[in-house]
Amino acid sequence: MKNRYVVIMAGGRGERFWPQSRLKRPKHLLPIVGDSAMLAQTIDRLEGLVPTERIFVITNEEQKESVLETCPSLIPKRVIGEPVGRDTAAAVGLAALLVESEDENAAFALLPADHVIEDGAGFRSVLSAAFEAAESDDCLVTIGISPTFPSTGYGYLQKGEELNGMTSRSVSVVDRFVEKPDLEKARQYLDSGNYFWNAGMFVWRPPVILKEMQKHTPSLARGLQELKETWREIGSLADCMDKVYPSLEKISIDFAVMEKAERVVMLESDFDWDDVGEWPAIARHYPADLQGNVFKGEGVAMDAEGNLTFAESGHCVALLGVKDLIVVQSEDATMVCHKDYAQEVKALAQEVARKRPDLS
């Protein structure tokens, strides 16, 4: 079997999970769902598919230390800190250079650090087939998540022609990348059975993705070439990140490549998936009491319904006569938010940071 690599994208700041998430302790370093950090779960999920010594993590410079503390199985040199975030295309380019430097034609998977997938075996089976596809053909492979509700929060992949014999699983051409739809369109997508959520999981080989970048985003490709050459000159990647990385074009991989590339294929998921993008999503993963209250950590409710609480170990959140609230405790800050305002948590965190920069 060929060498396979995984590059985990762990650059998010996760302000939507304030006050648990902070600059130095973002969502992927927290046990938002489950008992260990989301990143640790992501790494554990790869066991048997890709060995730890072939896992890279791209995070930001500030979080690097916390990443290594939280996931001690990672090899320190393989945790790369971005001096500044330059969106996903630059990170994908960096990932391609990293893998290329070890095995120039090895396929690698790009995976988000902070998603919930309970069915690890199902995930590995689909990802394994995605590796097969990327290894057998000069294509860009994506994972399409079978939608379970008409989400307006995700982009979609429109499934086209099925390609036979590429892998042990069915592979389809992706006809189109679709932006987040309105509710009516989302319903049509769901009913058609032809649209899949774009989970931001990709598999390809370095020369394939770098060539596509050159074709569709030549300015970024030039920047990456400069990074590669500076790295070769200096000898240490860390030393040249500060120098070149901040000048890379800031653009998402979807805009830069995926929506324009010709040979994009898709593996359909048959595992569960949740990107848990904001506090209310947590409630999907824990049992509710008879009044619809969900407690992560210790909680007590009296005359209370439809609430969600998050408490650190040893702390108890007690609710009385309240409805549809999200209550999140942390050591130095507590948030009480109506569920309808969950998308404003980021703005609240920024407001708090103006008064108390130490809480961001």
Added chain:
Amino acid sequence: MKNRYVVIMAGGRGERFWPQSRLKRPKHLLPIVGDSAMLAQTIDRLEGLVPTERIFVITNEEQKESVLETCPSLIPKRVIGEPVGRDTAAAVGLAALLVESEDENAAFALLPADHVIEDGAGFRSVLSAAFEAAESDDCLVTIGISPTFPSTGYGYLQKGEELNGMTSRSVSVVDRFVEKPDLEKARQYLDSGNYFWNAGMFVWRPPVILKEMQKHTPSLARGLQELKETWREIGSLADCMDKVYPSLEKISIDFAVMEKAERVVMLESDFDWDDVGEWPAIARHYPADLQGNVFKGEGVAMDAEGNLTFAESGHCVALLGVKDLIVVQSEDATMVCHKDYAQEVKALAQEVARKRPDLS
């Protein structure tokens, strides 16, 4: 000037201020309003009226240590711990024995430990006149608080004939002790100008109150006589509290004596007064923001109105899209309660205690 004593009644458990208040840290040991513990404020307020060496505190055995830690100016021997609470009449009887043992005819004031009075000078002036009255006549002196709204939460004193020349201030006979009224009656009381809140502040001399107890509650008086004799035999009050105190009749001073005694007089307050009986009362003592939010400790509000928060030093409570909530943070428990449910906080605290006895 004669010796004057003060006995502070600090026996409350303050469950209505959970999760800040606990068995060992009740309301009077917390800075519920202001920056120091309510008991410390009560003691400070007496400066210039009665010296600290003539202040007794009756608390419960469990809180005794915390009382001394919180108010180090108190003389340890003068902080008496009840082995069990026996309601106010027993505590008043104990207070009378304490004062009598030092100066058998000295007037003493009985004061609650946890009320808010900002106008210390006004308070001392009224209390001084109350001492004069108690020293010049075999009467029971009460303080009547001029009502500012038709409260249904307090008992009332119905003012009768004015007695001239007793003290520097006007003294009136109390015609009647009135139980907590309904709203309609409370409005009539307020309009009449003849009814005053019974704040539970009394001044009298030991022989006067003990004689009234003998007359109206002979069983309690017998118990107190036994306590006095045992104390004299053993020589140490602390050693005989366990033995005799638990068997004293459990009855309030209002029922036991005040409602039945003939010579009860009243001094009218002209100072502010608030017994801050539950969380919402705190909002009366702090400025609100334009949306009616009141923060004790640090707080931030976005799209939030009419809320009250309480946070310990260094902790920040952030509100988003919520209305009319009470949010109280403590190190190991957080409460979120709708204002309409403030009177149920005690029940909530008891519910929590069933799961987590350490939080009571």
